Amino acid sequence: MPRRSAAEALQTRSAIVERSVAVASVDGLDGLTIGRVAGELHMSKAGVLGHFGTKEGLQLAALEAAVGTFTHEVWEPAAGATPGRPRLLAVADGWLSYLERDVFPGGCFVTAAACEFDDRPGPVREALARHQARWLRALAADARVALRAGDLPRATDPADVAFGLNAVAMGVNQARRLLADPEATARGWRAMRALLHAPRARRRTGV
Amino acid sequence: MPRRSAAEALQTRSAIVERSVAVASVDGLDGLTIGRVAGELHMSKAGVLGHFGTKEGLQLAALEAAVGTFTHEVWEPAAGATPGRPRLLAVADGWLSYLERDVFPGGCFVTAAACEFDDRPGPVREALARHQARWLRALAADARVALRAGDLPRATDPADVAFGLNAVAMGVNQARRLLADPEATARGWRAMRALLHAPRARRRTGV
DNA sequence: CCTACCGATCGGTAGG
């Protein structure tokens, strides 16, 4: 098998995935159809399907790519910060920036996919749940570090902090996409900052 | 036109709407198909379509019904409470209860629909935006009353409170549906209570 | 509210 052919196949494959992510971020993973992707890339349906076997395979590939983008855009810029509260603040910053820059044409891909598949059993839902749980665990781990460093109120549940940051991000996404609220990012930042408030002065027991 | 016929038609119509809401809460407003609803009700597609004209008409009817249910389940039980902070706490309570009782088989219908259509121009998106904006305005109005009564910190933006409550509700919905987090409701309650925190120092989160 | 039907598109396969 000639080398060039395999390299070209990989290139075709990433073009399909890239296009699929764009389509699915607007019309959902279900609105992602093989025929549409094929048409937009000037390929045959069989040519597209050959790379993934089934529509579900294409959906999973698109999801993995989108998670990679999220990690690259939100986690990686913050990863080098000091673990604990400083890094959580850096993540918050990157997260809001990621939402504001409309990295995906249809808003946060992962949020949209999670909404769409949270009640439909199958590999797509499982992959979403796995990624989401991993992300929340990472946030909670940093919250635990912050807690031990005395950077969060003593009674704070680290998982509550992770839950709260994620909820705010979903809220910002909705406020931007559905309501076009120009204050969305600012509200998100105030809410995230409140979740990551230092324990002195205005002391609070919950999150 | 005989009376009985018209009454039966209305009854048929509500059966269609009811079934459509159930289907769409799991599979989305796009996954709602005329053929499926017809099949489940042992009707013809034309019989279903006759009541709404187009698929979009059916989607809008399902959405209106779901908004009515939300209002009935979340707003009405709290409506009689004292406007301001007490009523916001009652709404928070009803909202979490509504999520926990799985009033719709596929989780919060409005959240799911908003996620699905927030990037798709058209009447469905407009109806969603209108209802969402109205709900947030109602919450913000009560936050404003609370603020004037001295029940919220002086620098609070009432719209931020509305934004925060909505974000937490979305977070609870996701934590329940996608992650099956048994702590979801408790986290939501702690987060909402924090948003509605009394302003004085050394105040407990309860009240 | 039905039957009967329309063109379009769906996911997927056969065979090359």
Next chain:
DNA sequence: CCTACCGATCGGTAGG
């Protein structure tokens, strides 16, 4: 990676 094709289903219409 293509052409050619499959049965199923889509939203919607005609006519009653």
